[in-house]
Amino acid sequence: MLDGGLALLSAAECALEGAGFAERASLPALVGVVFGLLAGSVLVLRRRWPVAVVLVSIAVTPAEMGFLMGIVGLYTLAASEVPRRVIAALAGMSLLGTLVVTFVRTRQDVATADFDPGPWYVPVVSVVMSIGLTAPPLLLGLYVGARRRLMESLRERAISLEQELTLLADRAEQRAQWARTEERTRIAREMHDVVAHRVSLMVVHAAALQAVALKDPQKAVRNAALVGDMGRQALTELREMLGVLRSGEEAVARAAAEPVPLAAVGAAAAAAAEAAEAGDGVQAGEAGEAAGEFGEFGEAGEAGEASAAGEGPSLADLGSLVEQSRLAGMAVELSVHGEPRVYRPDVEQTAFRVVQEALTNVHKHAAGAKAWVRVAHRAAEIAMQVENGPSLRGAADAGLPSGGNGLVGMRERVSALGGVFVSGPTDGGGFRVSAVLPMGSQAESPAG
Incomplete structure (x- = not known):
């Protein structure tokens, strides 16, 4: 809409000035009006072809028409992405054309005037008029173009920073996920090492306890005590790892684990020996397991406290x-x-x-x-x-x-x-x- 309105104003201006040009050139007025309408309407193409608009305005300058088209064309040309040398060349041509036309027109007016303003009047007026019609739109266009390019650069930089921040956030999430996976893997390895070894030995000793319960009760008692010791060691190491995972609940867990008197361990071992002497192998195995359980809960608290400061x-x-x-x-x-x-x-x-x-x-x-x-x-x-x-x-x-x-x-x-x-x-x-x-x-x- 802006370009269309400017083109209509430029066409109307060029049509009026074209009528005067046709009168001075002894041509029909209609020819000058049509020529002015066609030349002025070129301004509608200023965004797509700013060089063509400026060239047309320079071409119609001798006919003393297209001043609005020249001003708007120079502004659009300076604000566009056209190379600076092209802008300088076209601005120089426009300045020279305006200077020549203004000089000739002012000199004619002074020759027909009733007073003599002096020899300096014509050159000064010509220079001031040509610079006034060329420099302001050119400088304003250069400023707007530079500001537009700066804003575009800042916008691209903001988009790039946003993309980098998104990428960094994704990488941080990936690192956090990797750290969680590594920690789960490490805990799984520790649990495997502790449980697999201790429990494997406990199973082996339990099998030996079952095998010798009837034949050698004293050995069965020793095996039951070994099972209890291994269970306590496994429980101590498990509590150390769980303490790392639940450091905030360590006090609650310690308070909940009531220590069982060591006499219970001896009672359980004695029960295993009596069961072995009675010939009940299954009962001996159960008594051995009970001894291991009592040993775990009776001494694991103290063992966990003693090894809590260790490093594994x-x-x-x-x-x-x-x-x-x-x-x-x-x-x-x-x-x-x-x-x-x-x-x-x-x-x-x-x-x-x-x-x-x-x-x-x-x-x-x-x-x-x-x-x-x-x-x-x-x-x-x-x-x-x-x-x-x-x-x-x-x-x-x-x-x-x-x-x-x-x-x-x-x-x-x-x-x-x-x-x-x-x-x-x-x-x-x-x-x-x-x-x-x-x-x-x-x-x-x-x-x-």
């Missing part, structure tokens, strides 16, 4: 770990090469868990097989290897459930610390698990 299992606990497997009936040899030293907690815990899970797999899948545990403290790394021979029971497992995540969890633990993990069967019919962890020692000492 370490290489110093490998001796007790191997001893537990020996008490469960496995022939295990432990050999340590090099001078032991203290490593970072995560390295110590990972090394312990690898050996623990490997021994658990031997209990599960190679009952009765002999195992060798080797640990080597080297200059820049620590290596551990657990190897077992063929099962003495025809590779029959102990009937323990397996989720198939033991080796996967060990590989994840070792890889997370930048180590190397290898596992596979041996030529002798056994299985071997090897892991190498980079050095992360807290107290450096020469390797042996």
Whole structure:
């Protein structure tokens, strides 16, 4: 609508000025009016072809018409995306044409006037008129064009920043999801290591308790006590992990866990012995389980308090770990090469868990097989290897459930610390698990 209105005004102006031009040129007035209408209506194309509008306005300048078209055309040209050299050239042509026409017209008017204004009058008026008709629209157009480009640049930058913020938010959500997944995986590994090993040994001891209940009551009592000890250890480690997950509920959980007198443990063990002497194997098994339960709830609170400040299992606990497997009936040899030293907690815990899970797999899948545990403290790394021979029971497992995540969890633990993990069967019919962890020692000492 704006362009159409400006085009109508320009056509009306050019039509009136065209009539005067036709009179001065001794032409029919209709010719001048039609020519002015056609020339003035070109202004409607100023947005699409600003160069053409300015060229038309320059072309009709000698006929003293198209002043509105020239002003609006120069403004549109300066505000457009046309190259600056083109704008400068067309503005110079328009200024020169207006200067020449104004000079000639003013000189004619002065020649017919009754007074003499002096020789300076014509040039000054011509220059002022030409600059006044050319400079203001040109400068205004340059300002509007620069402001428009600045606003467009700011708008594009805002859109780009919004896209970057959206991308950063998506990445933050992905990192949060990845962190949650990693934490769930880590907790799952810890739960697997604790429950699988302790409960596997408890199942093995329970089977031994059932087997010897009638033949050797004293051994049955010892096995029941071992089951209770392992249950307490498992419960302590589980409480440590749950304490991390529910730190706010630790006080409530401690208050809810009422300690049971240690006399109850002795009473339960005595009941297991009496049941064994009476020849009731099933009752002995139940009594052994009761002893384990009483042992768990009676001493787990104190054990949890004592180990709450610790950082989990370490290489110093490998001796007790191997001893537990020996008490469960496995022939295990432990050999340590090099001078032991203290490593970072995560390295110590990972090394312990690898050996623990490997021994658990031997209990599960190679009952009765002999195992060798080797640990080597080297200059820049620590290596551990657990190897077992063929099962003495025809590779029959102990009937323990397996989720198939033991080796996967060990590989994840070792890889997370930048180590190397290898596992596979041996030529002798056994299985071997090897892991190498980079050095992360807290107290450096020469390797042996």
